[in-house]
Amino acid sequence: xxxSFEVSAESSGGGRRGVLQLPHGVxxxxxxxxxxxxxxxxxxQQETLxxxxxxxxxxxIILANTYHLYLRPGHELIQRMGGLHRFMSWxxxxxxxxxxxxxxxxxGLRKVTDDGVEFRSHLDGSKHFFSPEHSMAVQIAxxxxxxxxxxxxxxxPASWERTSQSMGLTHAWAARSKxxxxxHKHEAPxxxxxxxxxxxxxxxxxxxxxxxxxxxxxxxxxxxxxxxAIGGLAVGEPREVTRxxxxxxxxxxxxxxxxxxMGVGYPDEIEEYARTGVDMMDCVLPTRAARxxxxxxxxxxxxxxxxxxxxxxxxxxxxxxxxxxxxxxxxVCKRYTRAYLRHLFVAKEPLGxxxxxxxxxxxxxxxxxxxxxxxxxxDSVNPPGG
Amino acid sequence: xxxSFEVSAESSGGGRRGVLQLPHGVxxxxxxxxxxxxxxxxxxQQETLxxxxxxxxxxxIILANTYHLYLRPGHELIQRMGGLHRFMSWxxxxxxxxxxxxxxxxxGLRKVTDDGVEFRSHLDGSKHFFSPEHSMAVQIAxxxxxxxxxxxxxxxPASWERTSQSMGLTHAWAARSKxxxxxHKHEAPxxxxxxxxxxxxxxxxxxxxxxxxxxxxxxxxxxxxxxxAIGGLAVGEPREVTRxxxxxxxxxxxxxxxxxxMGVGYPDEIEEYARTGVDMMDCVLPTRAARxxxxxxxxxxxxxxxxxxxxxxxxxxxxxxxxxxxxxxxxVCKRYTRAYLRHLFVAKEPLGxxxxxxxxxxxxxxxxxxxxxxxxxxDSVNPPGG
Numbered sequence: 001x002x003x004s005f006e007v008s009a010e011s012s013g014g015g016r017r018g019v020l021q022l023p024h025g026v027x028x029x030x031x032x033x034x035x036x037x038x039x040x041x042x043x044x045q046q047e048t049l050x051x052x053x054x055x056x057x058x059x060x061i062i063l064a065n066t067y068h069l070y071l072r073p074g075h076e077l078i079q080r081m082g083g084l085h086r087f088m089s090w091x092x093x094x095x096x097x098x099x100x101x102x103x104x105x106x107x108g109l110r111k112v113t114d115d116g117v118e119f120r121s122h123l124d125g126s127k128h129f130f131s132p133e134h135s136m137a138v139q140i141a142x143x144x145x146x147x148x149x150x151x152x153x154x155x156x157p158a159s160w161e162r163t164s165q166s167m168g169l170t171h172a173w174a175a176r177s178k179x180x181x182x183x184h185k186h187e188a189p190x191x192x193x194x195x196x197x198x199x200x201x202x203x204x205x206x207x208x209x210x211x212x213x214x215x216x217x218x219x220x221x222x223x224x225x226x227x228x229a230i231g232g233l234a235v236g237e238p239r240e241v242t243r244x245x246x247x248x249x250x251x252x253x254x255x256x257x258x259x260x261x262m263g264v265g266y267p268d269e270i271e272e273y274a275r276t277g278v279d280m281m282d283c284v285l286p287t288r289a290a291r292x293x294x295x296x297x298x299x300x301x302x303x304x305x306x307x308x309x310x311x312x313x314x315x316x317x318x319x320x321x322x323x324x325x326x327x328x329x330x331x332v333c334k335r336y337t338r339a340y341l342r343h344l345f346v347a348k349e350p351l352g353x354x355x356x357x358x359x360x361x362x363x364x365x366x367x368x369x370x371x372x373x374x375x376x377x378x379d380s381v382n383p384p385g386g
Numbered sequence: 387x388x389x390s391f392e393v394s395a396e397s398s399g400g401g402r403r404g405v406l407q408l409p410h411g412v413x414x415x416x417x418x419x420x421x422x423x424x425x426x427x428x429x430x431q432q433e434t435l436x437x438x439x440x441x442x443x444x445x446x447i448i449l450a451n452t453y454h455l456y457l458r459p460g461h462e463l464i465q466r467m468g469g470l471h472r473f474m475s476w477x478x479x480x481x482x483x484x485x486x487x488x489x490x491x492x493x494g495l496r497k498v499t500d501d502g503v504e505f506r507s508h509l510d511g512s513k514h515f516f517s518p519e520h521s522m523a524v525q526i527a528x529x530x531x532x533x534x535x536x537x538x539x540x541x542x543p544a545s546w547e548r549t550s551q552s553m554g555l556t557h558a559w560a561a562r563s564k565x566x567x568x569x570h571k572h573e574a575p576x577x578x579x580x581x582x583x584x585x586x587x588x589x590x591x592x593x594x595x596x597x598x599x600x601x602x603x604x605x606x607x608x609x610x611x612x613x614x615a616i617g618g619l620a621v622g623e624p625r626e627v628t629r630x631x632x633x634x635x636x637x638x639x640x641x642x643x644x645x646x647x648m649g650v651g652y653p654d655e656i657e658e659y660a661r662t663g664v665d666m667m668d669c670v671l672p673t674r675a676a677r678x679x680x681x682x683x684x685x686x687x688x689x690x691x692x693x694x695x696x697x698x699x700x701x702x703x704x705x706x707x708x709x710x711x712x713x714x715x716x717x718v719c720k721r722y723t724r725a726y727l728r729h730l731f732v733a734k735e736p737l738g739x740x741x742x743x744x745x746x747x748x749x750x751x752x753x754x755x756x757x758x759x760x761x762x763x764x765d766s767v768n769p770p771g772g
Contacts, residue, residue, distance in 0.1 A: 038733045038735055043740070073732070073733075077725075088726055318459065318463065339459075340475065343424075347459075351430070353736065354429070
């Protein structure tokens with residue numbers, strides 16, 4: 001079996017408190033997934049990821065990037081090492097993307113046909129080809145609990161016609177992804193030893209067109225995936241458009257399957273989308289921002305909004321003895337001052353990126369825990385089936 | 387009071403098992419001190435430093451560099467923040483160097499007079515002046531448990547005449563350092579609150595000349611420092627010369643005071659010097675080597691020597707499922723394979739430097755613990771006063 005998903009409470013706004021059971025463990029949803037691009041959440045130890053957050057529960061599931069791992073160290077090497085979990089010593093659930101998003105970001109380095117995408121490595125310029133079948137084979141070798149169908153990500157902006165055509169390709173590729181997956185899903189590096197199989201999610205596309213989003217969701221649901229992602233968002237469009245595209249897709253997606261919005265976002269975004277029925281999200285923002293000195297914290301007296309952004313390099317923090325966030329229970333806020341973190345950043349000391357990343361990830365995980373607690377308690381006015 | 391030092395056992399070779407009591411805690415000697423140049427042991431969290439090593443005891447004392455902290459963030463800022471311990475959240479003992487070694491490494495950027503050294507910052511070219519008195523004032527502002535007299539480090543190679551002249555300057559500066567320190571030693575950022583004072587070590591110079599080393603040790607002992615360092619070694623000379631210069635200095639230095647050899651060395655060196663009576667050592671090697679992928683491990687069957695060097699980037703480790711060192715109990719060896727560490731290094735992932743540093747520091751601390759255990763047990767054939 002791949003996954004089971006149970007929604008235990010649902011709010012009037014559509015938010016769902018759920019439990020996602022995967023071969024490598026249980027994930028409490030809604031969940032934020034830290035991104036471990038190259039089999040490492042940049043600058044953070046696995047030990048730390050396991051205990052990050054106010055409740056000490058750590059990250060329930062992390063993501064890794066198929067494109068990066070395919071190029072280096074190579075999916076076959078990882079397969080020989082027993083799969084991604086063993087390779088990086090991460091015992092909890094993982095998810096891999098399809099490689100599509102990265103490949104389509106290689107402007108000028110790729111050529112798309114109906115069959116797949118030819119591209120050149122950003123590392124050494126070598127030529128490679130990804131088809132839906134090949135993406136599946138690579139993801140099976142990596143062996144994440146959840147893998148993603150191979151999709152085309154249309155450029156932004158794109159006309160309705162262009163977006164519709166691209167969406168059609170995504171649907172054809174989704175069907176091919178699923179066919180390959182169904183024939184090979186027992187070949188994960190750990191299936192023989194531990195039992196269980198990987199799961200496959202389809203990806204809703206349709207750009208910034210509500211009718212296409214609905215159509216895409218309908219076509220994918222007909223194919224019956226284990227879960228559904230909403231892709232191609234947070235690529236520069238206004239927040240209202242992101243919100244609208246998510247809402248149109250959620251209307252169609254089945255309530256008994258997990259729903260995943262890819263690549264979002266700021267803390268207030270992940271909170272908002274979770275409250276409207278998104279179960280899973282991922283984003284490089286907490287770790288990438290951390291490496292650039294951008295930290296997230298709770299609003300203090302006189303400030304508005306659920307999350308405040310602070311740039312730790314500003315001179316106003318040079319002698320600030322307070323933690324990043326007085327209400328945060330993470331190991332960084334319990335021990336280090338803004339003054340010290342500013343010093344590390346200004347002196348380009350690598351410890352700065354580590355401590356900043358730990359705090360930002362804790363802030364994201366705590367945000368989701370708060371949303372989950374709310375959905376389980378007071379926010380739950382419409383239990384499923386009720 | 388600054389420090390107390392008790393030798394509990396001494397070997398026939400001169401090695402001493404001791405306990406060094408400092409205002410911020412107790413240090414078991416012989417001890418290796420990780421270097422925290424800019425108020426951070428590069429890439430390693432303070433939490434980790436507190437528990438590193440097979441016995442989970444962590445680093446007993448760490449070092450920070452006066453020159454770097456003087457320039458950035460500035461000693462006055464650190465003083466206002468309550469001193470270095472508070473600034474970086476390190477509760478255990480610390481030691482600062484005098485700034486001399488770094489200043490004298492700024493070839494072409496410095497000018498030496500009897501009064502002190504004028505130099506230009508490597509960061510922005512700004513002009514600065516360090517005298518013995520100023521080095522003391524800066525180190526008092528930083529507030530380490532142990533501070534070092536301001537000394538001149540002679541270039542290598544240098545003639546006997548040049549070395550003798552430079553040594554004379556070091557002695558004059560040592561006397562001035564001590565006079566300033568004695569008048570101001572109660573001004574550490576924490577003395578008013580917690581009691582206790584800093585301690586000051588003199589530095590034996592004399593280049594590669596045994597007679598000068600002896601003379602330098604004699605002059606410094608007359609000045610009655612809290613402890614004695616042996617400086618100006620491991621600057622490119624053959625190991626036999628280092629060994630000889632240390633031995634000649636140790637003959638003169640009092641047995642009831644701690645003895646510190648600065649800036650050495652490889653694991654077999656620190657072990658050798660500890661067995662001949664050196665109580666304290668520091669070196670950037672374990673952390674700097676780690677960032678370049680050079681790891682230290684125990685010898686395996688068929689290998690010779692107490693420590694083996696391995697370069698983790700070599701292709702032979704690409705699929706090596708073993709830990710760095712099968713006999714090492716550090717958190718890295720307990721969890722991660724050579725294959726994963728190689729991947730992190732090749733992919734230039736920052737986690738690689740962190741994990742490599744943790745292991746190398748554990749290897750150094752474990753080496754010293756082994757020496758201490760030996761001195762306390764079987765190696766002790768000549769207890770002090772016996």
